[in-house]
Amino acid sequence: MRPTLPHWSGTLAAKAAAFITVMCCALAALLGVLVHVQVTNQTVGQARDQALQRLTQATERYEAGDSLKRGAGVDPPGLPRPLRNLAVGGDRGTMVSDFQGRPTMWAAGPADGDRALAVAVDYSQQARTIQGLDRAILWSSGLAIGATLLVGAVAVTRVTRRLHTTARVARRISAGDLDARVNDPRTDPRTKDAARPQDEVAAVAAALDSMASSLQGKLLAEQRFTADVAHELRTPLTGLHAAAELLPPSRPTELVRDRVAALRTLTEDLLEISRLDTGRERLELDTELLGPLAQRVVRGAGRDTEVRVVRDVAVETDRRRLERVLGNLVANAHKHGRGPVVLSVDGPVVTVRDHGDGFPEYLLAHGPQRFRTEGGAKGHGLGLTIALGQAEVLGARLEFGNAPEGGAVAALRLAAE
Structure with missing residues (x-):
């Protein structure tokens, strides 16, 4: 050994x-x-x-x-x-x-x-x-x-402290905090001392800050583009929907109304994602029992979903957002998995499981990604992305996995009272 x-x-x-x-x-x-x-x-x-x-x-x-x-x-x-x-x-x-x-x-x-x-x-x-x-x-x-050793320890500690700071900022950026910056005094033009040369650690910190600024700018531009497109689509789609309702009943009319409804749903999803990205969502907290809430979600989905309440608890949450998360998980299980689909409540943990092929590897490794497809398979759209974003707003943790005997498992962990 x-x-x-x-x-x-x-x-x-x-x-x-x-x-x-x-x-x-x-x-x-x-x-x-x-x-x-x-x-x-x-x-x-x-x-x-x-x-x-x-x-x-x-x-x-x-x-x-x-x-x-x-x-x-x-x-x-x-x-x-x-x-x-x-x-x-x-x-x-x-x-x-x-x-x-x-x-x-x-x-x-x-x-x-x-x-x-x-x-x-x-x-x-x-x-x-x-x-x-x-x-x-x-x-x-x-x-x-x-x-x-004493002098060397002081010198090395100063370097390692700056490296730890840089690594901590890098971890914050990877976690989604694009406002995080190292702001090393050797690179900040407001505090930079011309007599003190810029060392390698400062160069790494400056490169990290520059990368974060570039990523933040591109992400903000993408978010603005998504929001602008969704807003621009909303008005003509409203008119298109009103016009479709005036068409005489027929099979082509049903197809047009179905496609218009799909476009309206996609537009609303894009607007919701843009609001989640900008962090403008605000909670409306209330105390809810998870068992009855799960029953309402299943009834509203209109799909054959089994509800199992192992242990019911009351949680302080935003009911509308929680129903949105669970509804998206159930819809995704029916759309991309196979039955039976089971929604289980065990204390503050709500699990949605299907018996299909399970989540793809990229989703397990990196989380939901918008409209991504792999190997010609059907993508997961925006439902899981919205579910993950709303779960973060609720302060809950949404985890994705595959059952050993097959099937996708999505577990939402809430804070019980």
Whole structure:
């Protein structure tokens, strides 16, 4: 089983902090090693020179037959064996080792026979100097890493905060709030500081604001066009309807009246959608029992629809709009599905189900789309679009799905009292 990383580990701030930490640690380690090696070589070199100088003096006294000073002797105790073997072989050398519990720098050279002349120099001070240097390197590296992390965290947090703001605005736009804008101060001409350059985040924010403005303009133009067309069609259709009523009874007259009625219904639907798009709809709230309301909707539809009331509740809603939503769902089930069509009331949830082929994939993924058809199939017109818009006005949630055993299911979730 693969280990699961925490959610925050995937954020930009966490990745930036990890990168800064690794780079600071690597840089501190590199500088620490370089300083340690340089100072150690210098300290050891000075101690070696001092030991060799004393060895030279001790050799002169030994060859002159004088007594050796303290710290010098022939095969003294504590002399490291490798250094003694080197000296017996005729060479001079130095070596650091512990002698009597203290660091000692040894220097040895050949004496007469198979013996070695050696001197011992106390190396404790130099060892303490190197240890103190190592501790200073560790402390300074820790402080430098901490300060760098703090400064980096502040800088990265400012960037990620602006990115989160941009993402939040993008989500609002995708949810339909086209008035949402980032308004980054680096791009706003009213507050833009000429001395502060525009960075990549500001460029993304400016592009998002520009895209939202363009989408809003196109959507408003489309809404105005729809409303204008519907209004322009309304007057001639009214006259056409009056003229059709004056025609003598006949089969052609019935066809004309039917097509005129269809055009009037389409025009009214377009006007209703334009009102929903502009947000001009206002609720007229009242308390209604869902069971009797569902019965009225089915009777008004004039279709063979079964009503099942599992649990009846009272809701505060706009009766006319709720009946419009349920009526459109029932009409859509009969028009695009197959019977039996069942309208169920279970508490504040009203479900309309048919036993046809179900909703198409695009509708389940993106919701109702006006007049869309796919693969030569018959489209869903404006009924579901109006139902979804009126449900949003009611503060309800309209969900579309397909039953496992087949058939389309539309569920309207209302707020119960």
